[in-house]
Amino acid sequence: MRSALKVVMRSAVLAGLLLSLTSVSSAYYYWIFYPGNATSQRYPAKFDLSAMPDKAISFFISDKGPGKLVDGDNYDALVSQIRLAAETWNGVATSDLRLRFGGFSTIGSPQASPGIDVVFDDDMPPGILAQTTPSMPKDVGDLTKGPGFVPILRSRLQLRSDLTVKGQASYAEAFFLTMVHEFGHSIGLQHSTVSATMSTSRTRATTKARPLSADDIAGISFLYPAATFAASTGSITGKVLLNGNAVNMASVVALSVNGTAIGTLTNPDGSYRIDGIPPGDYYVYTQPLPPAQQDQGSPAAIVPPSDSHGGSFAAYTGFAGQFFPHTRDWTQADTTAVGPGATAQNISFDVEQRNGPTVYDMNILAYLGPAGKEAYVHAPSLVSGFRGWLVFDAPGTLLGSTAAVRPGLKVNTIGPGARMEQEFLGYFTSGYLYSVVDANTVTQPTPVALAVTTSDDLYVLPAAITVVPSAGPTITSVSGSTDALGNATVTLTGDNLAADTRVLFDGAPALSVQRNDDGSLVVTAPSTIGGHVAVLDALASDGQTSMRTMGTLPLPTFTYASPDHPSLTIIPGALTAGTDTMIEVDGFNTNFADGQTSIGFGSSDVAVRRTWIVDRGRALLNISIGAAATAGLFTVTAATGVQAVTLTAGLQIKPVGAQQMSLRVPVMNAATGLPGIPTGGTAVISATGLPSNLSGWPLTINGARVDYTFDSSTSTIRMVVPGGTPLGPNVLRLLSPNGDPIAPILFNVDAPPPVIQTASGANGINDAAHPAVPGDVITLDVTRLGSVPASGVHVMVGGVDHIATSLTPVANSDVIKVQFTLASGFPDGIQQTMTVRVGTRVSAPFTLNAAVPAPAVKLSTRK
């Protein structure tokens, strides 16, 4: 392993060239590879989403479950919490990656497609609770000629089989955040240094109610960017140098006064680039990684980047932290303005040599909870007006193992969210210090960073505490009943329960939440089997949770009395590799629900493309089976809420046949390019393996013949969806006169698309003389919208997607007034093409008159 400065010296002659090359943007951290000795371009390891249907990676839970659980815990609850942890990463709008529950699987069975395996295995020494191992090619080849990344082939997330070790209860917040963290590793994220979920738990400041920080979101979004990612966020670039020499793996963080913190690590040439920064003003600081602890193989347990010869570039930690420009006092630091799609450049640091960081890895606690039932809470939420003790420990804050506070140590808050009373800083016990903190009045949750200074060093801990406007939720009683069909209605009483409070039953969210006038909540509980005892947690929109608020009070639970012994059957039970096909899953005593039910087939070679829930006991699916899928028997799993029903060896995959023919999903609308077609619309069906002439080959919808045309050059079939075809899923089948097997598939028939009648901007006018500008509220009169919430209505203007802010029906008509705020980013020109989309139903284009304002460029501000 080369020392960081040695590498820097060798690279110095390339410095001029490096600045002119576009480095792959970096933030947070990944497994990084450099081609040869060149460190100007870095290549991360990640899943190749272009090879995956619907950009989805399946994760599987081993069919050899854990051997021991904590008293009061159960296997269904554990599975639901694991699923919730994976689902957390699906909630990032600026990321294209989706994790799908592929069901239970015999881990280690050959599978050609990438995936993630969750296993329970005690073949792990004491001291390790969870371990994630991504597999990648050893020979990364010529990185400059490849796809721009090193593909993750498969990831293994290993938990202990004995989960009583360290009392790993699945309902505990620590377990949940550990799973989110480990899933983060499985998709290519390494440790972060800014109190994110991808930080080690000592500095992590996320909660079950807010499990991803801005840094986590930026991390996954950069690795798997959605189309909106780059345009909606900005970047900061610069260098970290020490006496003119580049510093490798220095942490550089953009920190806003409202607590947003996004960081990155420098390259061996000292350069850095932080992407994914929400627009705003930021302090920027640099500090070294903490030195490798006794339990770590490298600083912050981050695997350093490698080159294609297997060499690595070690982190350099011998410098003092500082804010930009060159100050340890945050009140004297400049802020840098970051705009959407813009880059603030040359935010560089000339750092000072030190032996290493003086203070690092700070752990913050407050003693909170109901009187007599308090508990120490890590990275606590403090209510506006709170004045009380904060307890913390960090290497370097005391002199050796004594109780003497390091002379010159100061701990200050950054920003207006809170204030530390310095005069109370002192030694508490067991290596901990304490001080008094005052939480100021805030109107929204405000993470507050701490600046810890000594005579010659600076350490910043983002989100050390979070100041919140009001107290967190509590659950003091639970009552409810379950009907014969297993539907459970539950009433929760407690404090600070709001209409937007989410209620979890183990890892499954309540299906509906209603707030009564007396402050109680009535919720529809998610499905599970009879006798199940679910632990409840109330999650507030400000990031607080009832588990964190309630101290040592007993956990609230609800016992289900739903029908026992759910079971599954599937039709057909045998499918062929290399085909797309429909499949029907029937459940007995199940509670399939739209948006709640995940169905998997235990193999990453079987991709669920779309699911239609017909009723609580019937689901229809389109699935794709990879041509390289291994033949064999696989377990079918249908998971709804906390209920996971399996059909062991329920699906047989047969080897791909010679000259295999298949219709391909999804069936697309020729007009919109989306997978939903109204009656009268033209459907485009792709196919593989078909002969060039389909004369005498009937095409049927639900058994009735339809006319079609076939383009053999593109192997596509076109048909007009006949009037009278039912809405929803319909069976499409191509019949070979020779009896060749061609599996049927499903396609979706939509209701007619919405129609834009009129558009108006400010003052009710919109024409060429009065174009709308970004920031204007636009009102559209729309018919045939259907029954949808505003969040389900998308308005596209000049290629820029907007979400409706309100829907107002017009009395005595079928018109709904759709309002949205016009964003920037559409192309030059007054007349913009506009459409309204609800799901796959897209209106015909309508012209909106909108002007593009002159760009305002502001790269940095000076105080």
Added chain:
Amino acid sequence: MHQIVLKSIRMRVSSRLPIGLTAWFLAIAPVFGTTLEQLTLADMARQSTSIVRARVSGSRSAYKGSEIYTYFQLQVLETWKSAPQTTSRAATEVAIPGGAVNGIQQSVTGAPDLKTGEEYVLFLWTSRSGLTQVIGLSQGRFSVLGDRVQRPPSSELILDRSGRPVEDRAMSLSIQDLRAQVLQSLHQTAGGAK
């Protein structure tokens, strides 16, 4: 219960901070690396199946199931605690997760780094399947330099043979001091040691 008495400070919340903080810390110990449980020296001594001072003489990588391990060959110089089948001066192997085999590499964050030719004190644990690993990923690895062990900073209190606290940020500890602590832990639990 020890209470912090606050002089002329009016607080909205309780003025008592319980000393149960230490118990909290140990029960829900902040964890590091992959996801680890912080082990004290006594924990490692008790839970290890063997504790050796050894020099690394070579390495190879191989699959075990679907996981790749790098197996480091050890020339054992001293045995402080032995598994029944281990004898002094015997060579043995320790498996570290991660490595590269047949064109596939696996990488585990926090996995310890062992270098051929270097000397270490290793707290080892052998599973029922016969795989011997370093306890707590990197926690059970101490680098040896001369007559001292290189020990990265830890928040744990470490005492020398005279019971005096070793400086918290001490980067080195004598081998004798470490051995003495280990033996003391083993005697306290009647685990026995060579």
